[in-house]
Amino acid sequence: MLNNSHYIDKLRSSGLRPTKQRIKICEILFNTEKTFHFTINDLVKKISKATNDKISLATVYNTVHAFKKKGYLKEIPINSDQSYFDTNTSHHHHFYDENQNDLIDIDDADVEPVKINTRIPGKKIKSVEVLVKVEDAE
Amino acid sequence: MLNNSHYIDKLRSSGLRPTKQRIKICEILFNTEKTFHFTINDLVKKISKATNDKISLATVYNTVHAFKKKGYLKEIPINSDQSYFDTNTSHHHHFYDENQNDLIDIDDADVEPVKINTRIPGKKIKSVEVLVKVEDAE
DNA sequence: TCAACAGTTTAGAACTATTATAATGTAGAA
DNA sequence: TTCTACATTATAATAGTTCTAAACTGTTGA
Ligand SMILES: [Mn+2]
Ligand SMILES: [Mn+2]
Ligand SMILES: [Zn+2]
Ligand SMILES: [Zn+2]
Numbered sequence A, B: 001m002l003n004n005s006h007y008i009d010k011l012r013s014s015g016l017r018p019t020k021q022r023i024k025i026c027e028i029l030f031n032t033e034k035t036f037h038f039t040i041n042d043l044v045k046k047i048s049k050a051t052n053d054k055i056s057l058a059t060v061y062n063t064v065h066a067f068k069k070k071g072y073l074k075e076i077p078i079n080s081d082q083s084y085f086d087t088n089t090s091h092h093h094h095f096y097d098e099n100q101n102d103l104i105d106i107d108d109a110d111v112e113p114v115k116i117n118t119r120i121p122g123k124k125i126k127s128v129e130v131l132v133k134v135e136d137a138e
Numbered sequence C: 001t002c003a004a005c006a007g008t009t010t011a012g013a014a015c016t017a018t019t020a021t022a023a024t025g026t027a028g029a030a
Numbered sequence D: 001t002t003c004t005a006c007a008t009t010a011t012a013a014t015a016g017t018t019c020t021a022a023a024c025t026g027t028t029g030a
Helices: A004-013 A020-030 A040-050 A057-070 B005-013 B020-030 B040-050 B057-070
Strands: A074-076 A084-086 A093-097 A102-106 A123-136 B074-076 B084-086 B093-097 B102-106 B123-136
Touching: A004 A020, A020 A040, A020 A057, A040 A057, B005 B020, B020 B040, B020 B057, B040 B057
Parallel strands: A093 A123, B093 B123
Antiparallel strands: A074 A084, A093 A102, A123 B123, B074 B084, B093 B102
16 A cells, blocks of 8 residues: 555446545555544544645535445444544444544454344344443543 | 422532522423433423523524433434433433334343443443344335 | 646634523522 | 632634535546
8 A cells, every 4th residue: 555556446346537636545544553543633633633634624525424324434323513534444342542632543353243132114224333431440 | 290399409419599480490491201312402392382481593403401400301312413411311222213213222121231341441331222223124 | 748637735713512600580498 | 797719601712514605627438
């Protein structure tokens, strides 16, 4: 993943024009071993560290939403102050550290499959996600 | 629960003065067989249906926060557009209907206990909640 | 090759949920 | 009844997000 051509192909093949703003954001979000969680504000900071060319706030929002729509990002509901996004789009659960305001992935192997023994007629399950809130031990 | 004196006692015993606004909100939130979920906007509508005396928006927010702090309400994270509150303060899980934008309790008996086989050092678990997103079948 | 067009970026305005402010009102104690 | 801390209120302020409309750019196909 050292090369941008990968992102150019990825963007093009999903019907998104590979603009320099989108490629830069791809680099920041996906050029990394580990996946991570971020808010729009986090991403804006990362961008301004990574480049001298400004990307407007509107474009950051536009791009994150476009990537979410294409399935390259997930949105994680934790609180209603800000949206949290996740570069890990696989099915997984989270710890939320209420002291540090920090989201942490739980390896799917570390959670026994969640069994829901009831259904809603006419509805199908889209996702089952566990949120484990933690706080400093006394 | 036909009588306000119950709420007056409840409020007073938790250090909240039993004002007519708080008593009215108690009636709307707790004078019911079934628990339910609501947004601030839902509650404002319920209030204006239930009474001719206006309660200011600031008071609605203040009261909901005060009740949450005292443990009479829970906040449920689903999305970042609005806060959702729950009059069911017991440990339980939810369906979230993405078509109807509707939160539905899952009876705790219908969910196998969620086993998390990993911990975060120095942190203790505060809650473990499952959110099952559903959508219209097919 | 390049004109044309659809898609994209952008600054800034608008919007909306929520919180802060500060003046007025009120419950409860003495 | 008087006093005071607590509560309510209208309104302003804030902050995250979305909208707008003008400028810009990637892509297509003549
Ligand atoms: Mn919150
Ligand atoms: Mn949302
Ligand atoms: Zn994650
Ligand atoms: Zn509930």
